[in-house]
Amino acid sequence: MPDTSQSKPRTREELQQELADMLAARPSQANGSISSGGDRTTPRPGADLAKAADTSRESASDLMQLPLVKPPVAPPGNCSISQGARSWVADVARQQGTGDGKGRPRRLQIDVKGITHVLRRHPSTWISALAVAVVLAGAGVAGVMAAAMAETRHRYEAAQGFADNAAVGFEVQLQQMMAPMLALAAFIHDNPNYPHLAARFDKIAKELLAALPDPEAVASLQATPQAVVRSFYPIAGNEAAMGHDLLRDPERRQAALETIQRGALTLQGPMMLKQGFIGVVPRLPIFIENVTDPNERFGAPDQSYNCSICYNEEAKRLFWGFCSCIVNFESVIKGTDSRLRSLAQQGYEYAMFAPQPNGTMFRFATSAQPPPPPPASVAATIHVPNSNWTLLASPSQGWVPSWRDPMIATAAIASALIGLLVGAVLVSRRQQGWLLAEMRSTNVALADEKERMDVLLARQYNLISCVLESGGMAGLPGGKGRTLQEKTLARIEDMRRSIGVATSTSGADELQLAELVGEGTFGKVYKGVWRGSTVAIKTMVLPAKMSGAEKRERMAIMEAAISSAMNHPNIVQTYTYTIRPTTSSNVPAGM
Numbered sequence: 001m002p003d004t005s006q007s008k009p010r011t012r013e014e015l016q017q018e019l020a021d022m023l024a025a026r027p028s029q030a031n032g033s034i035s036s037g038g039d040r041t042t043p044r045p046g047a048d049l050a051k052a053a054d055t056s057r058e059s060a061s062d063l064m065q066l067p068l069v070k071p072p073v074a075p076p077g078n079c080s081i082s083q084g085a086r087s088w089v090a091d092v093a094r095q096q097g098t099g100d101g102k103g104r105p106r107r108l109q110i111d112v113k114g115i116t117h118v119l120r121r122h123p124s125t126w127i128s129a130l131a132v133a134v135v136l137a138g139a140g141v142a143g144v145m146a147a148a149m150a151e152t153r154h155r156y157e158a159a160q161g162f163a164d165n166a167a168v169g170f171e172v173q174l175q176q177m178m179a180p181m182l183a184l185a186a187f188i189h190d191n192p193n194y195p196h197l198a199a200r201f202d203k204i205a206k207e208l209l210a211a212l213p214d215p216e217a218v219a220s221l222q223a224t225p226q227a228v229v230r231s232f233y234p235i236a237g238n239e240a241a242m243g244h245d246l247l248r249d250p251e252r253r254q255a256a257l258e259t260i261q262r263g264a265l266t267l268q269g270p271m272m273l274k275q276g277f278i279g280v281v282p283r284l285p286i287f288i289e290n291v292t293d294p295n296e297r298f299g300a301p302d303q304s305y306n307c308s309i310c311y312n313e314e315a316k317r318l319f320w321g322f323c324s325c326i327v328n329f330e331s332v333i334k335g336t337d338s339r340l341r342s343l344a345q346q347g348y349e350y351a352m353f354a355p356q357p358n359g360t361m362f363r364f365a366t367s368a369q370p371p372p373p374p375p376a377s378v379a380a381t382i383h384v385p386n387s388n389w390t391l392l393a394s395p396s397q398g399w400v401p402s403w404r405d406p407m408i409a410t411a412a413i414a415s416a417l418i419g420l421l422v423g424a425v426l427v428s429r430r431q432q433g434w435l436l437a438e439m440r441s442t443n444v445a446l447a448d449e450k451e452r453m454d455v456l457l458a459r460q461y462n463l464i465s466c467v468l469e470s471g472g473m474a475g476l477p478g479g480k481g482r483t484l485q486e487k488t489l490a491r492i493e494d495m496r497r498s499i500g501v502a503t504s505t506s507g508a509d510e511l512q513l514a515e516l517v518g519e520g521t522f523g524k525v526y527k528g529v530w531r532g533s534t535v536a537i538k539t540m541v542l543p544a545k546m547s548g549a550e551k552r553e554r555m556a557i558m559e560a561a562i563s564s565a566m567n568h569p570n571i572v573q574t575y576t577y578t579i580r581p582t583t584s585s586n587v588p589a590g591m
Contacts, residue, residue: 084117085434092435118427125426133419140411148404155399156378162346163380163393166339170382170389174282174327177218178265180208181284181323184221192288192320194225194299205233219279219328225300225321227256227307238326241274246322247305254357258386259283260309260319266386270329270354270364278364280327282385291318332365340365343393352382353390361390369396449570456566511578513537530575 081089091110119126187204188197205221212218220238223231229244246256252268259266262285269280288298294311296318297303304310310319331337332352335344343350344367352365363370371377377394512529519525523540530537563574 081434081437082117082121084121086438088114088117088431089434089438114431115427118430122430125430126423128426129419129423132422133415136418137412137415140415141408144404144407144411148401148407151401152399155395155401159348159393159395160378160380162343162348163350163378163391166343166350166393167380167382167389167391169339170391171384173214173217174267174280174384176213177325177327178282178284180205180212180218180221181265181282181325183208184223184323185284185286188223188286188320188323189288192286192298194223194230194297196299197223198231201231202233205231209233217327219275219277219326221325222323223321224283224324226297226302226304227321228300228302230300230302238275240276244274245302245305247307256283256322257307257309259285259322260307262386263287264385267384269327270333270362273326275326278329278333280329281324282327283322283324285322286320287317288320290316292316294318329364335365335367340367343367347396348393349377349396350391350393353392355387453568453570511537511576535575536572 088110091113184204191197201223209215209218209221221233222229222238222241224246227246229241229246232238232242235242244252246252251271255266255268265282265284267280267282270278271281273279273281288296291311294313295303298320300321304319307319311317332340335341340350349367349369349371350365351363351367351370353361353363356362371392371394374392376399377392380391380393382389382391510531514527514529517525517527517536523538526537526539528535528537563572567573
């Protein structure tokens, strides 16, 4: 540092100007360590201090009365958060400070901790999310169930329609097959003599069967005088039935007597026939009026066996016999019938039942997989003479649509995800509130600390102003015979005493410089060791012949005195200082 012992005494105006220049040269001294996120800012008291240095002439004891700490100001809004929330905020800050990928497990742990604390402290968060999920799930499931029920209803209606159409088709077919019997009965009524009928039977039967829409559906047409089969067309394949006495056959007698008793068309079967296949036998009884002899056989070779109801004494009506036909039901049994094949192609299972004389239901036709009993299947009634058949049908894939359960699961999962999303949003909002409250609290504390430091700096600058006005630095006692280094150190110590700080032991001999850390316009910063601790050493080189060197020298002295006198967690602590002469610009001279 340059020798200042030959400096001329400065006037009061020069000291005031120097103080104003120093204050103007340090605009960031009070603001560099503290930042405020709020709207409250304290203006730098530079102009006020310059005015105070010019107008205040009171004693140092009056300046000591400046407040060092202002009363705390309550933060805006409700910034109070729980201890757990404050701990989570601190963990988040520390995690963000690491800035590496190794902290992912720790980050997950912190997230779980924050979520758990929100859910415990604010039950409305998870209750709201759960309520949203439940409401959405209920609405979704209800909608899916309503759509599934509508589809099930539609399937029932469609199945019932298909079954009814098939039943009507069977009824129409049976009625068409009975037309030849009615024509043959009319011929017999006109001439009941059996030999006369037998001579013409094949020709008549052939013409009647040829007139049918499906001649192959009727296996044969037959005349049965006195309940004994005597005439067949065609005879081929029906030889086994020739001469069959229905009243003597235990399996046929009950049905034959019922037909005679009813005096109307009846239908027996489906049953196994003498021809070796399953078929249906419609029978039409023929009665001849005005017959006086109950034993009249009308030329037939046989007499009705044990038939007390064959002659009506009052009406003089005698039973002649039956006109019947055999309907081949093999196509129905095998499922090749056009109506049953249509049901199968539509994806339905089916079964046909006919009542038996013993009261049971005989299933004579079914699909590969029989349908379940009602109400799991629809039923259609086939009206036949003296009986009703039943046709059951149900879809092979069931009544309930296959998409119902997956859609219910999808609605439940989607509702759960939306509930989790709502919960995440609410939790995030709570956590953001914690962070905002902590930031506001910190900003308020920092603003108060800034005001405190501004007041403290104002106190120091006012004390320096008083010292400068009183000429405390103009002449130091014992100046003669001292070296430049001793004089400068003495001036720094005198400055420290002027601002009310005890003399400090410098310990400069214990400083050890290492590599250069950085440099600026007025100095350089080195890494070093002091009393076993790693420290930063700031050096300022002040050439003696440089313009304004005396002003910069005074600024350096005041900086060393003030910074070593301050002790605050937000200000870099100055431990010691020293002055060293140098002859080269590459070696530090002042630290």
